[in-house]
Amino acid sequence: MKATGSTGISGDPARICGIGLEDYIRKVRAFHGYAAPGMILGGFMVDLAVSHIPEGMLFDAICETPKCLPDAIQLLTPCTVGNGWLRILSLGRFALVLYDKKGGEGVRVYVDPSRLAPWPMARDWFLKVGPKEKRDLEELVSILCKMGPGPLGVQSVRVEPGFLRLSRHREFSICSRCGESYPKDDGPVCLGCQGQAPYSPVFPLPGK
């Protein structure tokens, strides 16, 4: 069957978490800004992970890279950075874990580079081989759509008890330097006023 539409997706009625591929790509564009290859691969990864967890299980997520994959998780699951159900660890691997909030049992989905051999263009992109500028993004997205979950692996994992979320009620203070509130145990002034803010100096807005 011939490739159709702007994404070049073939007639394969593949779906990602119940959404048609074209619809998913529309959502990706609206949220992520563009149809990034990592969001296409990431969509198949989230779909595969979700299909392996028991229905109705309340799960949290770990994302092992800050690049693209967190947005696929945020788009397709209830886990977001801001609600605390998604935590990003910069382990440098394109992988995610969905796990039971309470017990820690879960599944990990990762990319197995050895299974990328049939798709050299996807392999080069994934392993960052060759110049980025020369890549045809549209063609790459089309290939990733056809590849689907092919290069993905699934593992059963148990998240360490120490990592499971504690609902800790930190006490807050007013910082004597900036006047804003901050967690009291950060020290006598807030971390921003301790020099950790990456901006300086701070001016009042003109006319304020």
Place this chain on the structure above:
Amino acid sequence: MKATGSTGISGDPARICGIGLEDYIRKVRAFHGYAAPGMILGGFMVDLAVSHIPEGMLFDAICETPKCLPDAIQLLTPCTVGNGWLRILSLGRFALVLYDKKGGEGVRVYVDPSRLAPWPMARDWFLKVGPKEKRDLEELVSILCKMGPGPLGVQSVRVEPGFLRLSRHREFSICSRCGESYPKDDGPVCLGCQGQAPYSPVFPLPGK
């Protein structure tokens, strides 16, 4: 005017980044899972920040807390964690910066606790005073909607050149232990295999 609807919003036609309050709360529920007070306050913060940056400026975002506020930024601006235009720094302050991608000039919006005095319920929630369980979330959301940008401050900032995003092309390797790809300069094996993954042990799925 009497409070109306499930959110208790008064007739005030307040808008957040061009969206009516009720619509914004619907989007919050769909993305964040529930109408968290931090998302309401966060919505007004993003709206105020956006109103202070020049039209058409390509901006990146810094969020000084991982709690709630990153989701307001992700919902209302093109900046997400996964596309790299939003970076979260755990400075413990409920504040955000939107800044010019290239030059670093931007605006910071923060909450001024001294201006929360007229709203004791919002103040107690914001400063984490009193037991969390006793809070009437619906009433709090309604108060935050009425409060709007009242307690917010705006500053002009310049983000440090060293923090402005560099498009660095890291070289990737295959980890000799797990077989996955990882940034070569992380060491002889990936950070996960160096013991930084918070799960163990990893089993193959039954029947795989």
